[in-house]
Amino acid sequence: MDLALLRTFVTVHRAGSFTRAAALLGLSQPAVTSQIRTLERQLGRPLFLRQARGVTPTTIGDELAHKAAPHLDALVEITEAGLDDESSLRTLHLGGPLEFTAERALPALSELTGEDGRGFGLRASFGKAEEILEGLSAGHHDLAISTARPRGALLTATALCDEEHVLVAAPRWAATTETGAPRRSTASALEHIPVVEVHESLPFVARYWATVFDTCPTAPGTVVAPDLRAVLACAIAGAGLAVLPRYLCAEALERGDVLALHAPAVPPLRTYFLVVRTGTLAMPHIARAHEWLLRAAADWN
Template sequence: MDLALLRTFVTVHRAGSFTRAAALLGLSQPAVTSQIRTLERQLGRPLFLRQARGVTPTSIGEELAHKAAPHLDALVEIAEAGLDDESSSRTLHLAGPPEFTAERALPALSGLTGDEGQGFALRASFGTAEETLEGLSAGHHDLVISTARPRGALFTAAPLCDEEHVLLAAPRWADEIGSARRRSKDAPALEGVPVIEVHESLPLVRRYWASVFDSRPTGPGTVIVADLRAVLACAVAGAGLAVLPRYLSAAALRRGDVVALHEPPVPPLRTYFLVARAGTLAMPHLARAHERLMRAAVDWC
């Protein structure tokens, strides 16, 4: 049986469509279709059921993928890593939101990059959940930290940690609002305070208002900057209120640079997921990075 045909088959099985598999393999869709038909003729059995939105493996297809995928992954690992010590290091391509990746993930992985004999090179890139998951699907990334849980058989996703959100501002705004109004359960107590956000749609503020006040913010953002660390800097400078992750703002809160404007009994949470393409965690360097991040996340957020 041709290993190239098996590789195409496993990629289609993981991608869930000929189109996505073709992008991952760098082939045309007709070439992928032809290879799958050739393999089906050799086996004398259909491997996939064609549907409007992709393909679903038959029982024989599922069995073949279960048997073949680990061995193909091992062969790819050997081929890409090489057999000598000098080429034994692999490169891990990680992607995620800039703040969380920089503050949490990269420090946790930095120790693995220096492990003699088992280390790997690390390349990090930033983007939205949609952008990074598309990159993972296309093979540009190995691991993705995402605030959205992906669906489908192409990915495997594990909850990494929950991020608590805090409504905060510089002390002068807290004084202006007053402690009684800040303890109010109504959002109008905060009307008139400028809003700092990462996007014009006010994603964090809107989520907080919906969860805590069961309402929507009434005003637009005054300062829009696409980095939560910059949002925090603007809040410290007194530009207005912001909703930020507690891990990112904890030091500023302890110093008194900013104060929490509201302390709900149940604070809003956002879950991060650690995502890989299905089957790729059989590769040792990906498995080690995945395990390190999952263990480190126990102490996060």
């Protein structure tokens, strides 16, 4: 059986779409369709059910993918291992959320880029989880960091770390809470404080209010800036309260530039996932970056 046909079949099975598989393989959609039809004729069985949006594997298709995929991935690993001495020529394309990628992932990976004979070039793209995962699926990224766990067989996700969210404001706002004790503040005691956020929908504040206070925030965003580092700077300047990842505001809290307005027994957490296209960890530069980030994340808090 032609290995090229099997490779195309496994890619379609993982992608769930002839169009997406064609983009990943660098082929035209008609070429992919032709190869799948050829394989189906050789086997005498249909491998996919064509639908309005993508394809669904038949029972035979699932069985063949389960048997063939590990061997094809192993062949890729053997081939790529022979090129490992030239891995310094490789470029790793990383996608992820702006602040987390800039503050944590990129500094960690930068330690690998200068390794003698084993480093690689690094290119970063930033965006929302949906955009980044779509870019990874389309082959624009090699590795992605996402707050959403992807579905389907095309992408494989590994939990990277949890991010704690903290409700903070400048000291002058803490003194104005109704209780006079910010760490015991309630939602109603905070209603008079302006809100600083990354979007008009108040994603961080709304999630905090729902998780901790079991209600929705009533104040609109007074300052909206699409960068958490800008949100922190505005909070320090006294623009209002903000909900921020602890890693981003830890130094400001230690210096007293901002204070925590509440200390819930169980703080809100957000999980980050490290995501690759299934099978691509056979490529040494992707596998090295993946392993390095997992190790680095063990020390993040």
